[in-house]
Amino acid sequence: SQTIHQWPATLVQPVGSPLSLECTVEGTSNPNLYWYRQAAGRGLQLLFYSVGIGQISSEVPQNLSASRPQDRQFILSSKKLLLSDSGFYLCAWEEGSETQYFGPGTRLLVL
Amino acid sequence: QKEVEQDPGPLSVPEGAIVSLNCTYSNSAFQYFMWYRQYSRKGPELLMYTYSSGNKEDGRFTAQVDKSSKYISLFIRDSQPSDSATYLCAIMTAAGNKLTFGGGTRVLVKP
Numbered sequence: 001s002q003t004i005h006q007w008p009a010t011l012v013q014p015v016g017s018p019l020s021l022e023c024t025v026e027g028t029s030n031p032n033l034y035w036y037r038q039a040a041g042r043g044l045q046l047l048f049y050s051v052g053i054g055q056i057s058s059e060v061p062q063n064l065s066a067s068r069p070q071d072r073q074f075i076l077s078s079k080k081l082l083l084s085d086s087g088f089y090l091c092a093w094e095e096g097s098e099t100q101y102f103g104p105g106t107r108l109l110v111l
Numbered sequence: 112q113k114e115v116e117q118d119p120g121p122l123s124v125p126e127g128a129i130v131s132l133n134c135t136y137s138n139s140a141f142q143y144f145m146w147y148r149q150y151s152r153k154g155p156e157l158l159m160y161t162y163s164s165g166n167k168e169d170g171r172f173t174a175q176v177d178k179s180s181k182y183i184s185l186f187i188r189d190s191q192p193s194d195s196a197t198y199l200c201a202i203m204t205a206a207g208n209k210l211t212f213g214g215g216t217r218v219l220v221k222p
Binding site: 018034046090098101103107 | 145149156157160209212215
């Protein structure tokens with residue numbers, strides 16, 4: 001069966017510091033991968049998606065970037081965090097272009 | 112106008128009652144319809160997935176899609192306190208690669 005991992009689970013970072021969040025998927029090959037952000041009490045906003053190694057599509061202009069160095073690894077990064085980057089970051093993988101399954105999420109607080 | 116509208120709630124019901132949730136959407140190109148359950152500080156969990164008009168039942172859960180009215184519903188029978196969570200509708204076009212989410216409805220089932 002497929003499993004999706006995210007780490008860290010919680011992160012507190014100062015403004016201006018760098019960020020690296022990692023997502024890995026097990027039990028599937030060449031999945032579509034997604035990064036979402038969920039602000040407190042709000043819906044999910046799609047940030048990036050990837051259909052293969054090195055292929056990244058950005059949905060909204062922002063202070064973040066994404067990379068996919070391996071088939072089942074998806075990384076979300078920032079060079080300098082802003083207060084507005086605080087939120088709950090979710091990675092998801094897609095099966096058959098019909099449904100998406102989410103990881104446990106990373107809660108980021110920028111102070 | 113948002114592509115997917117969902118009442119934020121909270122929706123409070125007594126244990127054993129039927130919970131009725133719904134979303135409306137504006138884009139007739141949407142073909143795949145999902146409901147996710149999200150507990151506090153957790154990633155969304157896929158509950159129901161359907162791609163056709165009509166009803167789909169899974170245990171205590173029934174998903175209903177009316178494409179002519181652009182209206183989807185989720186019913187939870189015999190609600191339990193463990194059903195207390197935020198429920199998110201999500202919709203995708205046939206082209207895939209992008210889920211559009213409603214803002215979520217918070218549900219409280221009181222013992």
